[in-house]
Amino acid sequence: MSLVIVGSVAFDTIETPLARRERIIGGSCTYSALAASFFTRPKIVAVVGEDFPRETADFLKKRRIDLKGLTVVPGGKTFFWEGRYGDDPNQRETLKLDLNVFNDFRPILPPSYRAPDILFLANIGPDLQEHILAQVKRPRIVAMDTIRHYIVTQPDAIDRVLRKVDIYFANDEEARLLTREQNLVRAGRSLLDRGPRLVVVKKGEHGALVFGPDFVFGIMARPCEGVVDPTGAGDSFAGGFLGYLDKTPGRTPKDIRRAAVYGSVMASFVIEDFGIGRFLTLDRGQVEGRLRQFRKLSTF
Amino acid sequence: MSLVIVGSVAFDTIETPLARRERIIGGSCTYSALAASFFTRPKIVAVVGEDFPRETADFLKKRRIDLKGLTVVPGGKTFFWEGRYGDDPNQRETLKLDLNVFNDFRPILPPSYRAPDILFLANIGPDLQEHILAQVKRPRIVAMDTIRHYIVTQPDAIDRVLRKVDIYFANDEEARLLTREQNLVRAGRSLLDRGPRLVVVKKGEHGALVFGPDFVFGIMARPCEGVVDPTGAGDSFAGGFLGYLDKTPGRTPKDIRRAAVYGSVMASFVIEDFGIGRFLTLDRGQVEGRLRQFRKLSTF
Numbered sequence: 001m002s003l004v005i006v007g008s009v010a011f012d013t014i015e016t017p018l019a020r021r022e023r024i025i026g027g028s029c030t031y032s033a034l035a036a037s038f039f040t041r042p043k044i045v046a047v048v049g050e051d052f053p054r055e056t057a058d059f060l061k062k063r064r065i066d067l068k069g070l071t072v073v074p075g076g077k078t079f080f081w082e083g084r085y086g087d088d089p090n091q092r093e094t095l096k097l098d099l100n101v102f103n104d105f106r107p108i109l110p111p112s113y114r115a116p117d118i119l120f121l122a123n124i125g126p127d128l129q130e131h132i133l134a135q136v137k138r139p140r141i142v143a144m145d146t147i148r149h150y151i152v153t154q155p156d157a158i159d160r161v162l163r164k165v166d167i168y169f170a171n172d173e174e175a176r177l178l179t180r181e182q183n184l185v186r187a188g189r190s191l192l193d194r195g196p197r198l199v200v201v202k203k204g205e206h207g208a209l210v211f212g213p214d215f216v217f218g219i220m221a222r223p224c225e226g227v228v229d230p231t232g233a234g235d236s237f238a239g240g241f242l243g244y245l246d247k248t249p250g251r252t253p254k255d256i257r258r259a260a261v262y263g264s265v266m267a268s269f270v271i272e273d274f275g276i277g278r279f280l281t282l283d284r285g286q287v288e289g290r291l292r293q294f295r296k297l298s299t300f
Numbered sequence: 301m302s303l304v305i306v307g308s309v310a311f312d313t314i315e316t317p318l319a320r321r322e323r324i325i326g327g328s329c330t331y332s333a334l335a336a337s338f339f340t341r342p343k344i345v346a347v348v349g350e351d352f353p354r355e356t357a358d359f360l361k362k363r364r365i366d367l368k369g370l371t372v373v374p375g376g377k378t379f380f381w382e383g384r385y386g387d388d389p390n391q392r393e394t395l396k397l398d399l400n401v402f403n404d405f406r407p408i409l410p411p412s413y414r415a416p417d418i419l420f421l422a423n424i425g426p427d428l429q430e431h432i433l434a435q436v437k438r439p440r441i442v443a444m445d446t447i448r449h450y451i452v453t454q455p456d457a458i459d460r461v462l463r464k465v466d467i468y469f470a471n472d473e474e475a476r477l478l479t480r481e482q483n484l485v486r487a488g489r490s491l492l493d494r495g496p497r498l499v500v501v502k503k504g505e506h507g508a509l510v511f512g513p514d515f516v517f518g519i520m521a522r523p524c525e526g527v528v529d530p531t532g533a534g535d536s537f538a539g540g541f542l543g544y545l546d547k548t549p550g551r552t553p554k555d556i557r558r559a560a561v562y563g564s565v566m567a568s569f570v571i572e573d574f575g576i577g578r579f580l581t582l583d584r585g586q587v588e589g590r591l592r593q594f595r596k597l598s599t600f
């Protein structure tokens with residue numbers, strides 16, 4: 001079993017109604033790999049500049065994340081994102097986006113990365129997603145995420161990647177944008193027709209809908225009265241989901257549901273602190289505790 | 301066990317993006333009593349005019365709803381509501397509201413109504429809700445619902461009723477309006493401080509959150525790709541919830557959760573047709589079938 005994740009490793013400047021943090025560690029690859037690391041040992045593919053902190057790399061290694069695919073560009077600057085959340089944590093505004101070292105990133109995968117069981121093409125440009133996909137022996141599961149920016153600017157490339165993946169993680173806005181369907185059940189089903197065998201529509205505080213060939217089910221988000229920072233919730237959902245699947249032989253709808261609950265559990269942790277703060281002290285026992293809580297609160 | 305429901309029985313004119321229906325049967329009492337009738341024999345308190353159709357009264361009787369508390373005002377006109385839904389079925393606009401016979405309705409309860417096990421003060425003015433409450437021997441459970449109109453125009457009366465009830469059913473907009481909290485978990489907890497022991501915040505397609513003294517849990521809405529008419533979904537939720545509780549001796553959190561799932565099941569049916577159309581042919585077997593579906597899709 002092995003999980004390869006390609007995505008962004010970034011500095012984020014984040015403003016919420018209550019606080020602001022400058023240049024903290026973020027990025028879709030960082031969040032999803034950390035969430036997955038509670039279940040398996042993810043290998044990451046990403047690029048950073050020389051400004052990337054040693055202690056963060058050390059923390060990722062401590063979480064047994066394989067950094068062989070992490071390129072450090074001498075003299076380069078790490079991807080930077082600045083965003084602001086309003087009172088509704090489901091809504092955010094991008095204030096600044098500097099791809100920096102990601103601009104020309106065309107990595108050659110290390111040999112140990114080329115036959116993954118699961119490949120997660122996390123949120124980064126579709127061209128880079130295809131470049132990675134072309135280098136691996138067909139994995140058991142290919143999953144992808146993307147954002148509004150690429151859906152709007154590179155719709156054809158997104159469509160191409162969609163046809164090659166098994167699982168697509170979208171949020172509600174992205175699902176509506178891609179399908180032009182307001183109703184999320186119709187949007188999810190319509191996305192199934194674009195290629196993936198499984199579509200996960202993430203709805204922030206309202207949980208997620210999971211669409212398969214002959215089922216659709218919902219997963220609650222854990223009720224939270226103080227979202228500190230919603231950044232990375234969707235990536236952590238995907239990381240927990242895929243990390244659990246990487247360690248599970250089964251593929252029944254029940255296995256998929258448990259994967260989705262683990263995704264929701266990982267998202268429920270990450271929003272409790274800024275950036276990856278909550279993952280610094282989290283342990284597997286706490287993860288299992290929250291899974292048991294989900295189970296208890298869903299029996300009737 | 302007995303359940304008394306006071307609320308509106310109405311004619312509704314409803315416009316959705318796909319169709320329009322003129323003067324069909326609606327009203328909070330109608331929807332909640334019909335939903336409850338799949339579990340218990342509700343007694344209703346309401347008023348209609350002479351224009352109210354005989355066949356509707358016959359149908360309510362066929363569903364074993366006790367109409368002794370239904371007043372028919374000679375020469376009077378039945379409550380009328382006209383509303384429009386946009387593409388988002390969670391949003392609606394009231395175009396017209398004529399209280400008509402409800403204007404001066406101050407009923408004296410039939411003796412057989414005065415010691416209910418559960419009293420549901422469904423959506424109608426808070427003065428009428430208090431008038432009814434004053435006539436009953438303290439029920440095991442008093443529940444209430446209301447709407448934006450009364451929260452805005454009679455906030456003090458709403459506060460008085462809230463202090464006297466055990467369960468408050470609000471939708472997300474009403475919960476936020478009453479508490480001035482954007483976060484629904486904080487809003488729900490804050491509503492618990494206003495009197496009720498249990499607060500249900502209904503979120504339309506996103507399900508509901510249920511708040512108790514030492515728990516909060518979420519209930520999914522059944523994913524639906526074609527909402528025909530969302531009218532009455534909240535009332536049907538409350539009717540299913542309270543109808544089930546009326547037939548259940550237990551009051552454990554698990555009982556409350558099952559009541560909430562039955563609420564969600566009844567709401568999932570009513571939105572499949574205009575007005576009370578879906579209830580005309582529904583049977584208990586279909587209700588149980590959908591409960592089993594909920595259970596299957598929530599195990600992991």
